[in-house]
Amino acid sequence: MDATVIEDGERPPTRIQRENREVILEAALTAFSGHGFRGTTIDEIARRAGMSKTNLLYYFRRKEDVYRAVLERTLDEWLAPLEALNSDGDPVEELRRYITLKLRMSRRTPEASRLFANEILAGAPVIRSALETRLRGLVQEKAAVIRGWVGQRRLAPVDPVHLIFLIWATTQHYADFAPQIRAILGDQVDQPGFDDQAAQAVLTIVLSGIRPRTDAG
Structure with a gap:
């Protein structure tokens, strides 16, 4: 857009x-x-x-035009990693890449995350049309990809849309609640490698829940 x-x-x-x-x-x-x-x-x-x-x-x-353009650019940037989710790739690696990129984007552009969150909390008066068309269509498309992986038993049975919601919520937390994270972790958030450590923690939790399970016995 x-x-x-x-x-x-x-x-x-x-x-x-x-x-x-x-x-x-x-x-x-x-x-x-x-x-x-x-x-x-x-x-x-x-x-x-x-x-x-x-x-x-x-x-x-008008100021409204600037505001809309900022939101649309933010949406473009955030959706790019999801658009790149490849049905022909390895499911775990594809989701690993998506989660990592999403977390890094949230951490490195907290202003964009905060602005977008405020727009959503206000009822999405400016961006609603894009959410109901472009975003909905993309989520449905990628949910079908994840559903296909589940059907092939390459992932554990999960609801693909709620998996995407979980990834959004978890990764954006690092931007939207940055003061809370800093209050708990202190200067750790400024140490080299913190982003990678956080990404690995999120990956471990999410991926452990979606890997295909081997029936015992």
Whole structure:
């Protein structure tokens, strides 16, 4: 879902225009995640982006348009690892890769996770259409892949949709509840390798529950 929409007859954006849009979206992400939609102004986004308000409004007509573009870009980035889930691959390795990437993305872009969570908690007024179309379709597609692995006895019998929900909840916890994690673990969260250790812990718990079981006796 590209935030850049080209109308009929319009020229595609130049490299400079694409770069400026990215600068605006990065600045907007920081502002919106910190102050929410209502607490953020176009002037603040422009200041963070290092450009004039007039220049910003050349790319986005309203604050609502900037907000929507940030959410859509976040959704694009988050769905990419799920889209890459390969039905021809080894089930455990495919899910291992997905869980690892999702956790790393959550840890490295907590602002995006926080902004998206706030949008969902508000009832998804801006992103609802994308959730009910693109997201629903992708989850159904990948649930069918997981269901196929279960049918082939390459995974334990699990509900594939709830497995995806579990992965989302577990990995995003590290971003959405970062202060709670830091309060418990302290400086451990800043140590080299913490992300890999956390990913391995999540992988062990999740994968131990979905590996195919051998009947005893």
